[in-house]
Amino acid sequence: MKKLNGTLLICLIMISACAQPSTVKHINETNIPEIALAPLRFLASDELMGRSTTRPEIHIAARYISEQFRSFGLRKLEGLADYYQSFDLKLNNPERIIPSENVMGWVEGTDPKLKNEFIVLSSHYDHLGVAKQPKMEEGKLDSIYNGTRDNAIGTTAVIDAARYFSKYPAKRSILFITFTGEELGLLGSKYFTEHPPMPLKQIVYDLNIDNASYNDTTAITLVGLGRTSADEDIQKACIVYGLSILPDPLGGRLFKGSDNTPLAEKGIPAPTFSLGMKSFDQSILNRYHQLSDEVGNFNLNYGMKFIRAYILSAKNIADNPVQPEWKKGDEFEGLGKSLYQRNQ
Numbered sequence: 152m153k154k155l156n157g158t159l160l161i162c163l164i165m166i167s168a169c170a171q172p173s174t175v176k177h178i179n180e181t182n183i184p185e186i187a188l189a190p191l192r193f194l195a196s197d198e199l200m201g202r203s204t205t206r207p208e209i210h211i212a213a214r215y216i217s218e219q220f221r222s223f224g225l226r227k228l229e230g231l232a233d234y235y236q237s238f239d240l241k242l243n244n245p246e247r248i249i250p251s252e253n254v255m256g257w258v259e260g261t262d263p264k265l266k267n268e269f270i271v272l273s274s275h276y277d278h279l280g281v282a283k284q285p286k287m288e289e290g291k292l293d294s295i296y297n298g299t300r301d302n303a304i305g306t307t308a309v310i311d312a313a314r315y316f317s318k319y320p321a322k323r324s325i326l327f328i329t330f331t332g333e334e335l336g337l338l339g340s341k342y343f344t345e346h347p348p349m350p351l352k353q354i355v356y357d358l359n360i361d362n363a364s365y366n367d368t369t370a371i372t373l374v375g376l377g378r379t380s381a382d383e384d385i386q387k388a389c390i391v392y393g394l395s396i397l398p399d400p401l402g403g404r405l406f407k408g409s410d411n412t413p414l415a416e417k418g419i420p421a422p423t424f425s426l427g428m429k430s431f432d433q434s435i436l437n438r439y440h441q442l443s444d445e446v447g448n449f450n451l452n453y454g455m456k457f458i459r460a461y462i463l464s465a466k467n468i469a470d471n472p473v474q475p476e477w478k479k480g481d482e483f484e485g486l487g488k489s490l491y492q493r494n495q
């Protein structure tokens with residue numbers, strides 16, 4: 152091979168050195184706070200009445216998310232009606248059937264080979280609805296579970312990621328999913344994995360978001376830290392925004408508490424990206440599934456760092472030439488190997 156001339160070599164070094172800063176610049180420019188936080192303010196507003204899967208307002212939330220996806224030009228999955236994976240939820244007590252929808256769309260990857268692999272970015276958009284009786288909480292009589300942290304912020308981050316990746320696609324394809332029915336027992340994500348609109352083996356990773364609350368704004372919590380090979384990509388992204396990574400404060404018990412579980416149980420490496428929790432103490436319980444989980448007491452500066460670190464994490468994973476996998480000895484390692492037909 153011909154020797155590179157000096158100017159060309161300097162250019163190549165500069166391009167590789169600048170790749171990360173320009174990505175960060177693009178993430179920040181695509182998601183300025185006034186735009187990036189609009190979904191949070193809408194989804195957590197009183198008008199949506201707590202986004203219960205059993206209330207009519209949940210469909211307004213779904214419509215809003217799907218129109219965001221449309222405005223970014225996301226692709227629709229074959230066989231779905233628009234951006235909806237619609238299904239009937241059968242509920243007991245009283246027995247009834249509730250029409251429900253997961254909302255999803257995707258962006259094609261730029262790499263001719265890696266684009267056949269999908270990274271899922273997921274969150275649940277439902278929450279607890281309205282209390283039977285108004286209650287006094289922190290000096291305020293309230294009855295609406297706004298679910299700002301749980302999980303309007305997660306759904307907002309997925310929408311914001313879709314805004315970024317539709318403009319600046321990654322090497323792998325990215326599927327954005329907002330699940331319904333999580334609070335009733337992961338019903339939307341279970342439906343998705345039991346009726347997958349695409350072969351599950353094409354999904355090589357899921358970076359789910361879900362939250363109780365936070366008590367450390369210098370960190371994110373990765374529920375599933377140490378279990379997949381993508382930790383480093385997430386760590387590199389968080390450092391850029393001055394955030395460190397904390398493990399599950401309940402020593403692993405949170406792992407099976409969110410929509411990452413049905414995907415993990417199919418073998419897909421799937422941790423949950425959460426707001427920073429140094430311990431699962433009273434400061435978390437004061438907001439977790441409480442009426443006071445509102446935008447007014449949520450640290451929006453921290454929320455912006457959290458959203459941007461999530462997008463950059465996804466970008467690092469989606470561009471990494473090595474397919475992420477469960478770590479050796481993990482409870483899901485075998486399922487992963489059979490899903491992706493790797494040698495046992």
Ligand SMILES: [Zn+2]
Pocket residue numbers: 275301302333361362
């Ligand atoms: Zn949640």
